[in-house]
Amino acid sequence: MSCIISNSQTNLSxxxxxxxxxxxxxxxxxxxxxxxIFHEQGLGKTKIAIDLMMYWLxxxxxxxxxxxxKKQLIKNWLDEFNFHTYIVPKVLNNNRNSNFYVLNSxxxxxxxxxxxxxxxxxxxSLFLRSRNVGIIVDESTKLKNPHAKLTxxxxxxxxxxxxxxxMSGTPIANRPxxxxxxxxxxxxxxxxxxxxxxxxxxxxxxxxxxxxxxARTLFEQSVANINERISSFCIRExxxxxxxxxxxKIYKSLFATFSKQQKEMYEDVLHTMKIEIKQNGEPIxxxxxxxxxxxxxxLEITSCPKLIDDDYDELSGKELVLKKIIxxxxxxxxxxxxxxxxxxxxxxxxxxxxxxxPRKIHGKMSILDRNLSVDIFKKNPECRILFATPQAxxxxxxxxxxxxxxxxxxxxxxxxxxQAQDRIHRISQKKICYVYNIMIxxxxxxxxxxxxxxxxxxxxxxxxxxxxxxYEKKADYSYCDIIxxxxxxxxxxxxxxxxxxx
Numbered sequence: 001m002s003c004i005i006s007n008s009q010t011n012l013s014x015x016x017x018x019x020x021x022x023x024x025x026x027x028x029x030x031x032x033x034x035x036x037i038f039h040e041q042g043l044g045k046t047k048i049a050i051d052l053m054m055y056w057l058x059x060x061x062x063x064x065x066x067x068x069x070k071k072q073l074i075k076n077w078l079d080e081f082n083f084h085t086y087i088v089p090k091v092l093n094n095n096r097n098s099n100f101y102v103l104n105s106x107x108x109x110x111x112x113x114x115x116x117x118x119x120x121x122x123x124x125s126l127f128l129r130s131r132n133v134g135i136i137v138d139e140s141t142k143l144k145n146p147h148a149k150l151t152x153x154x155x156x157x158x159x160x161x162x163x164x165x166x167m168s169g170t171p172i173a174n175r176p177x178x179x180x181x182x183x184x185x186x187x188x189x190x191x192x193x194x195x196x197x198x199x200x201x202x203x204x205x206x207x208x209x210x211x212x213x214x215a216r217t218l219f220e221q222s223v224a225n226i227n228e229r230i231s232s233f234c235i236r237e238x239x240x241x242x243x244x245x246x247x248x249k250i251y252k253s254l255f256a257t258f259s260k261q262q263k264e265m266y267e268d269v270l271h272t273m274k275i276e277i278k279q280n281g282e283p284i285x286x287x288x289x290x291x292x293x294x295x296x297x298x299l300e301i302t303s304c305p306k307l308i309d310d311d312y313d314e315l316s317g318k319e320l321v322l323k324k325i326i327x328x329x330x331x332x333x334x335x336x337x338x339x340x341x342x343x344x345x346x347x348x349x350x351x352x353x354x355x356x357x358p359r360k361i362h363g364k365m366s367i368l369d370r371n372l373s374v375d376i377f378k379k380n381p382e383c384r385i386l387f388a389t390p391q392a393x394x395x396x397x398x399x400x401x402x403x404x405x406x407x408x409x410x411x412x413x414x415x416x417x418x419q420a421q422d423r424i425h426r427i428s429q430k431k432i433c434y435v436y437n438i439m440i441x442x443x444x445x446x447x448x449x450x451x452x453x454x455x456x457x458x459x460x461x462x463x464x465x466x467x468x469x470x471y472e473k474k475a476d477y478s479y480c481d482i483i484x485x486x487x488x489x490x491x492x493x494x495x496x497x498x499x500x501x502x
Contacts, residue, residue, distance in 0.1 A: 010108055011086040012054045021242035022048050025235050030055050034164040034186040036140075038236040038463060041169030041419055042426025043244065046080045049136045049167060054085065057108060062134035062162050064107060069138035071113040072367050073396035077138070078111065092116050103127045114142050118153040125157055134163030137185070139395050141173040141415060146181040146196050154185050169422070172459035173415035176203035176223045179462065183230055191229045205458050210477035220461070220468060220475070227464030236463055239425075247403075249425045249433045253449075254325065255441050256317035258302075265309065266301045266443065269294065295412075298444040303409035304345050318438050322349075322408060325436055329404050330356060330384050334431070335377070336404035337386045339420050341411045346387045349408075353385055361388040377401065390416035399423040403431040408438055410448050414455040450479035 018026065025048050029035035039045050053065035067077055067089070074091060081089050090102045092112035102110060103123060117124060127133070137143070143151045143166075158164065166182050177200040183192050193199055202222035209216045227234075239246055258266060272294070297308065304319070305312040322338070329336045340346055343362045350360045357380065359373035370392065377386045378401045386393075386402070394416055405421050425433045439445035454476060461471040 010057075012058050012108075013086065014051055014054055014084055015086070016047075016084050018047060018051055019044065019242075019244070021237050021244070022051070025237070026051050026055065028235050029165070029233070032233055033162075034233060035166075036171070036183070036186065036230065036234040037165060037167045038171045038234055039169060039242075040236075040238045041422040042246075043169075043237060043239065043242060044427055045167050045169065046077065046138075047084060049138070049165065050080060050084050052165065053109065053134065053136065056134050056163055061132070063132045065109050065134050065136065066161075067109065067111045067136045067138060068114060068117055069111065070142065070395065071115070072370055072392070073138065074111055074113060075367075075371055076396045081109065092120065094119070096120070099123070114150055117157075118150050121153050121157065125160065128157060128160035132162045133160070135161045135165070137164075137166045140166035140168045140182045140185075141171065141178060143181050143185060144173055144178040146184065151181050151185075158185050158188065170415045170418050170459070172462045174413050174455060175205050176226065176458055176462045179226065186233070191233075192226070203462070205455060207480045210480035216477070220471065223458055223462045224468040224471070226462040231464070236465075238465060244427070246425060246427070247429055247432045249421075249435060251435045251437065254321050254436055254438045256321045256438060257441055258317050258443070259314040261312060261314050262301060262305050262316050265305055265312075266298065269297050269301065292412075295444060299409060299411070299448075300342065302440040302443045302445055303340065303342060304348065306348065307342055307344050317440055318408060321438050322406065325406060325438075326353065326356070326385065334404055335384050335386075335402035336406055337388060337399060337402050337420075337423060338406045338408055339388060339390055339410075340408045341389060341391070341416070342409070343389060345408065346389060349387050353387075356384040357382045358385040358387055359383055361386065361393040363389060363392045365392070374399070388420075390420040394419035394423070397423050398426055398428065400426060400429040403429065404434045404436070406436045406438065409445075410437070410452065412448065412451060414452055414459065417452055418456070447479060447482045450476065450482055454479050 022044055025037065025039065029037070030052060037045050037048055039048070049067070053067075056062045056065060069077055078089060078091075081087055087109050089109035089111045090105070090107045092099050092102055092110055093116060099116075099120060100123075137154075143154055145151055146155075164186050166186060168182070171179050171182060177196075180192050180196050180199045184194075184196075188194075202218060203226070205219070206215070209219055300307040302318070304316055305314075326336065326338070338349060340349075343364060346360050346362045350358050359377045361370045361373050365373075373386065374397060377383050377399070386399070390411075390413075402424050405424055407417070407420075410417055421435045437449070439449065457466075457471060457474050457476075460466045461468065466474075
């Protein structure tokens with residue numbers, strides 16, 4: 001691939017002024033060879049990245065800026081470039097013929113998705129050797145698994161970029177060791193080491209921490225040291241630290257009870273799990289394959305028994321609570337987003353709430369149909385509800401037309417929970433935001449509540465949001481025992497504080 005130099009004059013100015021905290025972020029990293037933008041979701045990281053790329057191009061640090069994002073977010077990036085700049089980016093996709101012309105043209109900005117980087121790695125490598133290219137990796141937690149083929153592709157071409165920036169509002173997506181591969185892409189192990197397994201061992205939020213003081217101390221100190229090791233090239237602001245004025249975000253726990261048939265199904269699965277526990281003598285872990293399969297089955301039953309039994313004919317406990325809160329929100333003349341991890345739930349609820357003209361987003365829909373749902377939800381006042389899976393809609397979307405989110409169920413992934421709720425709590429929101437978590441009493445839902453809280457506190461510590469002293473005051477490893485007690489002894493829990501009743 002020949003070297004292509006453009007002599008044409010391109011307007012590299014920006015149309016809109018950055019907020020003060022955004023300008024500070026740009027100034028902090030604009031001349032670094034690599035950096036990480038870890039601002040909390042909803043603070044306009046895209047604007048920071050766009051202004052940064054314009055600076056790179058003006059200073060001639062790079063000839064071309066490459067944005068890598070998720071497929072469903074490409075339209076969002078194109079819209080943002082149109083809003084903030086005078087540049088029209090080119091897009092790399094799965095069309096190899098059109099990609100050839102993009103890679104052989106004097107383009108200033110290219111936008112592509114993660115999968116195209118992997119599938120077009122050979123041609124992109126040639127392009128990088130012929131041009132000075134800077135890369136912005138959006139939603140960089142996509143690279144959290146260092147053993148994945150996709151992540152390895154990024155590692156292999158890392159040294160070919162003249163500038164590198166990763167972005168995520170939740171860099172510690174689920175556990176502290178999720179950060180390692182993202183940082184390794186930037187510095188090849190200079191800050192967090194070259195040995196992932198060692199890093200993982202010291203920063204793994206495991207089930208032994210509640211009863212092993214030495215392991216807990218090592219974990220807490222290792223996680224606390226992460227931010228110090230990467231602070232020279234990482235910037236992070238939270239909504240609190242940047243002093244941006246946003247409406248309050250209020251959390252409300254809504255408790256439901258099992259229906260009779262639902263309870264019987266749940267106890268049948270519990271009985272099977274108890275037998276397995278006695279057979280192998282191992283504690284239940286949320287990352288153990290067999291345990292995970294059984295726990296997901298429990299989640300399906302607490303969420304909607306129809307997921308596993310077509311003959312189920314009762315209203316589940318959660319459905320009754322959901323109907324009540326949706327009716328209340330609509331009566332307030334407000335919109336809401338209902339999140340569920342299960343596509344079947346999204347389809348089911350969309351069909352039974354037709355009177356509110358709902359829209360849906362899930363992974364089996366095309367990108368075009370997902371974007372259409374977003375547009376209608378934003379623009380049509382009669383469309384009161386968006387039903388969505390976090391996996392398909394948790395990132396990159398500004399949905400401040402709504403100020404209510406309802407988690408009908410939640411999985412084990414912290415990133416899904418944090419990203420999904422902040423689709424409404426971000427710049428341009430004018431109303432108080434409500435986050436409703438629907439849980440079945442005395443069920444696996446209670447363990448998930450505790451597990452997500454433990455993961456969130458660990459993320460706060462690793463990201464530098466709180467000090468080690470603050471973490472030690474808030475840390476609660478009771479999730480380690482909660483799941484064991486639920487499964488083995490049917491232990492009751494106090495729904496007011498979600499802790500074991502003594």
